[in-house]
Amino acid sequence: MTMFEELGISPATLKSLKKMGFEEATPIQSETIPRSLKNIDLIGQAQTGTGKTAAFGIPLIDKIDKEKNQIQGIIIAPTRELAVQVSEELYKIGSGKRLGVLAIYGGQDINRQIRALKKGPHIIVGTPGRLLDHINRKTIRLDTVHTVILDEADEMLNMGFIEDIENILAKIPEERQTLLFSATMPGPIQKIAERFMKSPEIIRVKAREMTVPLIEQYYVEVQEKNKFDVLTRLLDIQSPELAIVFGRTKRRVDELAEALNLRGYTAEGIHGDLTQAKRMSVLRKFKEGSIDVLVATDVAARGLDISGVTHVYNFDIPQDPESYVHRIGRTGRAGKQGMALTFVTQREKSYLSVVERTTKRKMERMNAPTLDQALEGQQRAVLDKIVQTIESNNLQFYRQAAEELLRDHDAVTVVASVLKMLTKEPDNTPVKLTEEKPLPQRRDKKPQDRRRSQDYNRNKNYKPRTATKRTGGKPSRTPR
Ligand SMILES: Nc1ncnc2c1ncn2[C@@H]1O[C@H](COP(=O)(O)OP(=O)(O)OP(=O)(O)O)[C@@H](O)[C@H]1O
Ligand SMILES: [Mg+2]
DSSP, X not given: OXXXXXXXXXXXXXXXXXXXTOOEEOHHHHHHHHHHHTTXXXXXXXXTTSOXXXXXXXXXXXXXXXXXXXXXXXXXXXXXXXXXXXXXXXXXXXXXXXXXXXEEOTTXXXXXXXXXXXXXXXXXXXXXXXXXXXXXXXXXXOTTOOEEEEETHHHHTSHHHHHHHHHHHHTSOTTOEEEEEXXXXXXXXXXXXXXXSSSOEEEEOOOSSSSOTTEEEEEEEOOGGGHHHHHHHHHHHHOOSEEEXXXXXXXXXXXXXXXXXXXXXXXXXXXXXXXXXXXXXXXHHHHHTSOSEEEEOGGGTSSOOOTTEEEEEESSOOSSHHHHHHHHTXXXXXXXXXXXXXXXXXXXXXXXXXXXXXXXXXXXXXXXXXXXXXXXXXXXXXXXXXXXXXXXXXXXXXXXXXXXXXXXXXXXXXXXXXXXXXXXXXXXXXXXXXXXXXOOOOOOOOTTOHHHHTSOGGGTTOXXXXXXXXXXXXXXXXXO
């Protein structure tokens, strides 16, 4: 492990890092920070939750001239929530220098953003669409920018975003530094990326697997119609602190969130059709713990850093291995343990092997739990609580009532009825869940066929050099 002091970082930034509780640099940080400070173009790839934000944030902050109230650094992120999160982390890193960092994203009042821009922030973190909007209105000028960073670079250079990214990069001076970061970087995307960069160095933190070893990974074979019951049983048995359930479509997410609430879980959904205010409030409630289960499309798969997420359930198997890596990477962050479970229907089993081959890690098979096991799980949770209460030794007030009860009934009967009262028994409230069509069956590819096996299902039509025509919206992407 390397200490931050060894990396050539300024005292002001070191002070901020200390305040944030960062002591040692993570491997991607110690590998990239010194190079980045030398203005070298970099592609940085490291596992989810290993501190890529600070890896690009620290040197950027150090290179900002505080005296110039001009935009000097720009970070592009694929989702609004991520733009906000990255801007917050950068603000903290920059607090020692008192830098201005502004998040710019769609769904927020543009006039408010224009007013904030007039204050002359040093760094902007934005989503591509809204950034372009400001560039076209000339409310953002990029001619003073010396550093540009694409967070989740592979996602941003995917079909749906590439034209926007190209347009933004065209407005930034050529003698800039360009940095790309992601946990995944499929070959064809890396090729596109290199077109925007000056002989980039590729820094891959050596890891045998693409996913973090701290995440236990399981798959559960289940029929489509049984998925929901299996999910609720797993939630009952595993009692996650915070859980994210990923579904394939917006409708799926809405229905799942509603169904979970009907069965007594506190769940809310997040997807691209909700208003920005709603998306933010759902996320806030989840972070605060007033929702236990966040149901999400892939919109929440990339980059979000929420501490306390102990379990990720892939209710629907992801369409491509990269999506799998990012989804499960919402747990097991910053050295913490996590568990990921992926539901697989018989017809979609080929997707499982594609994921395993790409991540170089086998998922362990888990049997779908039975009703009795779920009940047992709930009972165990109650037992734990009772033991805790006994240990708290604060029962004086209840003793007399307990003695009265024991006069008329034997001890086992009394305890059993308390257990029954406290245990959440299986709830069969009917729920409505429209069946998802299974993903198209894919013919298995040979492992040595790397390019193809890294290819995205959703990018079948993807041609690296010709992605310039925009046909309204984001053509090849799954709506999320
Ligand atoms: N050196 C460090 N010491 C302690 N905590 C750190 C350090 N660097 C980053 N962290 C914390 O680790 C968590 C994960 O960091 P971050 O979100 O940057 O990961 P990431 O690599 O970008 O993951 P993803 O691929 O999912 O986007 C954050 O809460 C961050 O504050
Ligand atoms: Mg990140």
